[in-house]
Amino acid sequence: MAVKTVFTDYQLLKEMTPEQHRQALSKLAKRANNRIYNIRKQGLESPALKMIEKSLFDREGRKYFSESGKGMSDIKVLIELANIIDFLNRKTSTITGIKEVEERFFSTMEERYRIKVDKEDRKMFYDFMEHVREMSHQYYIPSNELVEMFAELSKNQIEFEDMSTEWDSFIKANRESDVKDYAESVRNKYRSRKR
Numbered sequence: 001m002a003v004k005t006v007f008t009d010y011q012l013l014k015e016m017t018p019e020q021h022r023q024a025l026s027k028l029a030k031r032a033n034n035r036i037y038n039i040r041k042q043g044l045e046s047p048a049l050k051m052i053e054k055s056l057f058d059r060e061g062r063k064y065f066s067e068s069g070k071g072m073s074d075i076k077v078l079i080e081l082a083n084i085i086d087f088l089n090r091k092t093s094t095i096t097g098i099k100e101v102e103e104r105f106f107s108t109m110e111e112r113y114r115i116k117v118d119k120e121d122r123k124m125f126y127d128f129m130e131h132v133r134e135m136s137h138q139y140y141i142p143s144n145e146l147v148e149m150f151a152e153l154s155k156n157q158i159e160f161e162d163m164s165t166e167w168d169s170f171i172k173a174n175r176e177s178d179v180k181d182y183a184e185s186v187r188n189k190y191r192s193r194k195r
Contacts, residue, residue: 013081018074025077028084029065035093036064044098045126048090056083115151125150131164 016024039046057063065084069077091097102122110116117125128150153163 010082010085013078013085018077021074021077021081022069025069025081025084026067028081028088029067032084032087032093033064033067035088035095038095039093039098042095043123044095045102045123046092046098047101048087048092051090052083052087109147113147113151115147117150117154121154124154128163132167 013021036049039049065087066072066080069080072080087093092101106117106122129146132146132149150163158166
């Protein structure tokens with residue numbers, strides 16, 4: 001049975017024997033782990049990798065998929081295989097896919113919100129968005145408001161560390177406040193400092 005067909009048809013997993021699952025696991029895990037290694041090596045932001053890290057790797061204290069299935073029950077091998085297939089099927093599991101999605105995202109942001117994030121500022125943008133989401137996980141904040149807030153703060157040349165510190169203070173002091181109040185309060189604070 002060709003391993004490639006497993007990518008598009010989860011039904012095939014049910015029809016495979018446990019031995020075939022282990023063979024597929026070996027080949028597909030190797031491919032997935034190579035992608036993970038390359039993404040990390042280049043320091044790219046991959047939603048596909050981030051998802052698998054949070055849902056599986058962090059919980060189980062590992063950094064890669066199991067290539068051997070050693071010590072795993074047949075059911076665990078099947079679950080691992082399903083996670084691998086899910087990862088491999090995501091566009092952002094490849095470097096090319098990450099770059100395409102990133103370019104499309106930032107060009108849409110520029111068209112829709114008139115916000116331009118230079119390539120050298122993208123890491124800061126991702127860090128800021130991640131930090132805000134972590135600090136405000138119990139509140140729903142629409143992503144367009146986060147993007148607008150980032151743009152407003154970066155227009156005023158506020159560094160990421162300052163943005164994060166201000167966000168932390170704001171959340172602690174104003175649990176129910178609107179996110180726009182945050183951008184306004186920071187903007188006013190830094191305007192007064194520049195005078």
